[in-house]
Amino acid sequence: MKFLHTADLHIGKSIYEFNMLEDQRHILQEILQIAEEEKVDAILLAGDIYDRSVPSTEAVQLLEWFLMEALKIAPVFMISGNHDSAERLSFGAGLFEKNGLYIVGGKDVKEVFLQDEYGKVAVHMLPFVKPAVVGAANCEEAVAKQLEQFQPNWNEADRHVLMTHFFVCAGGKEPELSDSEVRGFVGGLEQVDVDLFRAYDYVALGHIHKPQAMKRGQTYYAGSPLCYSFSECTAASMSGKKEGAIETNVGDSNVSYTNKGVNIIDLGADGAIGVYRKILHPRRHMRILRGSLAELVRQGNEAENGREDYIQAILTDKDELIDPIGTLRSVYPNTMQIILEKRLALGGTPLFHGAGSRAKTMEELFPDFYENLAGEPMDAERIDIVREVAEEIEGKSL
Numbered sequence: 001m002k003f004l005h006t007a008d009l010h011i012g013k014s015i016y017e018f019n020m021l022e023d024q025r026h027i028l029q030e031i032l033q034i035a036e037e038e039k040v041d042a043i044l045l046a047g048d049i050y051d052r053s054v055p056s057t058e059a060v061q062l063l064e065w066f067l068m069e070a071l072k073i074a075p076v077f078m079i080s081g082n083h084d085s086a087e088r089l090s091f092g093a094g095l096f097e098k099n100g101l102y103i104v105g106g107k108d109v110k111e112v113f114l115q116d117e118y119g120k121v122a123v124h125m126l127p128f129v130k131p132a133v134v135g136a137a138n139c140e141e142a143v144a145k146q147l148e149q150f151q152p153n154w155n156e157a158d159r160h161v162l163m164t165h166f167f168v169c170a171g172g173k174e175p176e177l178s179d180s181e182v183r184g185f186v187g188g189l190e191q192v193d194v195d196l197f198r199a200y201d202y203v204a205l206g207h208i209h210k211p212q213a214m215k216r217g218q219t220y221y222a223g224s225p226l227c228y229s230f231s232e233c234t235a236a237s238m239s240g241k242k243e244g245a246i247e248t249n250v251g252d253s254n255v256s257y258t259n260k261g262v263n264i265i266d267l268g269a270d271g272a273i274g275v276y277r278k279i280l281h282p283r284r285h286m287r288i289l290r291g292s293l294a295e296l297v298r299q300g301n302e303a304e305n306g307r308e309d310y311i312q313a314i315l316t317d318k319d320e321l322i323d324p325i326g327t328l329r330s331v332y333p334n335t336m337q338i339i340l341e342k343r344l345a346l347g348g349t350p351l352f353h354g355a356g357s358r359a360k361t362m363e364e365l366f367p368d369f370y371e372n373l374a375g376e377p378m379d380a381e382r383i384d385i386v387r388e389v390a391e392e393i394e395g396k397s398l
Helices: 021-038 057-070 093-099 139-156 230-234 293-302 324-329 341-345 355-359 362-374 380-397
Strands: 002-006 042-046 076-079 101-104 110-116 119-126 159-164 167-169 191-193 202-205 219-221 245-250 253-258 261-267 273-279 286-291 310-315 335-340
Touching: 002 021, 002 202, 021 057, 021 261, 042 159, 042 202, 057 076, 076 119, 076 159, 093 101, 101 110, 101 119, 110 139, 119 139, 139 191, 159 261, 202 261, 230 286, 286 293, 293 310, 293 324, 310 324, 324 335, 335 341
Parallel strands: 002 042, 042 076, 076 101, 119 159, 159 202, 167 191, 202 219, 286 310, 310 335
Antiparallel strands: 002 261, 110 119, 245 253, 261 273
């Protein structure tokens, strides 16, 4: 029996105020294509389907489109993650099961039995749940209590697949993280040891955005299908390329970004298992560039492709810069963030510009600009001067 495992779709997410819906539609279309080409028997969506508990209308419509297309290929199993509203995500679950869509959210668990030439396979669905909801002191205790609910029917199948959405560790060793995960507990309360899942033939995890195996090779984070932070772009070494990474030379540095993908699980007789990755190809990559502003502009003008990518620019200029975000966006229109390296060296904060900065007034932008350059907020006297100048300019333009 063959499964496609993905997670952390985060439909409706914005990154630095750039809406990612079109990028998500593109990558979901490719996931559908892979599912069809691989002739999978089931599609596993292991949580964080939406980015917010109350998703936008556009996000709901995108998920509806994806599920309708996916169900033309294979049954779909979907659980809620810590970003999802369990009640909203699982609305109508009983009706959808008739069409092969299985949804579980909150404190509920569910097992579905599938059949192939080797016998039955049980798919165990265990969504994210807060420990207090199930009377547990921490996440590991909550998971252990929830797993017990599967035991009465365990012998109805000889192969078992679990899908869940927790912070799973291996002997205290945490998974590799990125900046886009949300951690809601402290003091180790969120940790769930992988040994709890030793009876399963395959465990499909969600929650961590970097793909990785957790001990013994049967418990996997598939990772998010798109990069949702620039920290996910630097998984490959600066000094050497890891398998599955692309490197590009920009300025005086060697930068890289990691390919995203989905897991394909081939579950044979007696729990024999093969797991391999199918690489996804985003509409735009997230890339980190480093160099002087003039250098990056020159290389952008000379580049044959990649100018539409999402860019974080680390500027090495020593002199002050006038409107670096506007200058860089003249060649890289989807520049998300600029970091002034000299300010980081002094312990300051990066100069940041999101898409929303285009809509700010002069009176709003100038204090931000001053603080980023001076490293301290603009005082009241200077704010009054800016306000007077802004009003004078706006009055002349009417």
